[in-house]
Amino acid sequence: QQQVKQSPQSLIVQKGGISIINCAYENTAFDYFPWYQQFPGKGPALLIAIRPDVSEKKEGRFTISFNKSAKQFSLHIMDSQPGDSATYFCAARIETSGSRLTFGEGTQLTVNP
Amino acid sequence: EPEVTQTPSHQVTQMGQEVILRCVPISNHLYFYWYRQILGQKVEFLVSFYNNEISEKSEIFDDQFSVERPDGSNFTLKIRSTKLEDSAMYFCASTRDLYSYEQYFGPGTRLTVT
Numbered sequence: 190q191q192q193v194k195q196s197p198q199s200l201i202v203q204k205g206g207i208s209i210i211n212c213a214y215e216n217t218a219f220d221y222f223p224w225y226q227q228f229p230g231k232g233p234a235l236l237i238a239i240r241p242d243v244s245e246k247k248e249g250r251f252t253i254s255f256n257k258s259a260k261q262f263s264l265h266i267m268d269s270q271p272g273d274s275a276t277y278f279c280a281a282r283i284e285t286s287g288s289r290l291t292f293g294e295g296t297q298l299t300v301n302p
Numbered sequence: 303e304p305e306v307t308q309t310p311s312h313q314v315t316q317m318g319q320e321v322i323l324r325c326v327p328i329s330n331h332l333y334f335y336w337y338r339q340i341l342g343q344k345v346e347f348l349v350s351f352y353n354n355e356i357s358e359k360s361e362i363f364d365d366q367f368s369v370e371r372p373d374g375s376n377f378t379l380k381i382r383s384t385k386l387e388d389s390a391m392y393f394c395a396s397t398r399d400l401y402s403y404e405q406y407f408g409p410g411t412r413l414t415v416t
Contacts, residue, residue, distance in 0.1 A: 221403045225345075232306075232393050232407035233345060240403075278345060282403065288333065289347040289358055290405060 191216060193281050195293025202300050208266040210296045212279035215260065219281040224253065224264045227276045269300045304328040306408035308394050314414045315384055323379045323411045325394030334377045335395040335405065336369065345393065351377065384415045
């Protein structure tokens with residue numbers, strides 16, 4: 190019940206296209222849903238995050254769509270660029286004393302020029 | 303911009319040896335975490351630490367692991383007797399307080415156990 194399921198495992202998009210990565214969860218106690226971007230050999234970097242009281246959040250070319258009833262959320266990257274090529278992880282957090290993040294399996298995004 | 307730093311960037315050790323991985327969290331942050339990532343797999347939570355004690359730990363964080371904040375700036379993860387399966391990237395993260403959502407990750411230490 191603590192799991193976060195992420196798909197697809199890998200994604201290839203042409204420059205200028207839209208990249209869409211999906212995540213699903215079971216535990217309704219999750220209260221915070223961040224997306225992290227990771228380049229090879231680097232740590233995950235916080236990209237954008239949403240709380241379940243809103244259905245969408247947009248920051249530049251990155252948008253999170255959140256469907257509370259379906260327990261799903263997704264990351265949309267508009268006008269994808271080769272520099273966006275990285276691994277993207279969704280995550281979820283329960284506001285407990287530890288506030289651990291539970292990560293999805295990751296999506297390796299390749300944006301072709 | 304403040305950032306989490308980790309040393310060393312790469313540690314090679316023999317099975318059975320003790321290793322200490324070091325982290326310097328962002329200076330005004332109060333919550334600290336260790337995560338690990340086995341090559342090609344997802345990031346997994348190990349332990350969270352607040353006010354000089356463990357807040358939460360995962361099933362991975364067994365008696366071989368320990369954490370410490372030996373001074374006002376460092377946060378360490380010790381693996382007492384390393385196993386081959388401990389080979390992974392270990393990430394330190396910090397957050398300002400319990401009610402801050404953003405966790406900031408360091409660049410990681412690649413641990414290779416031979």
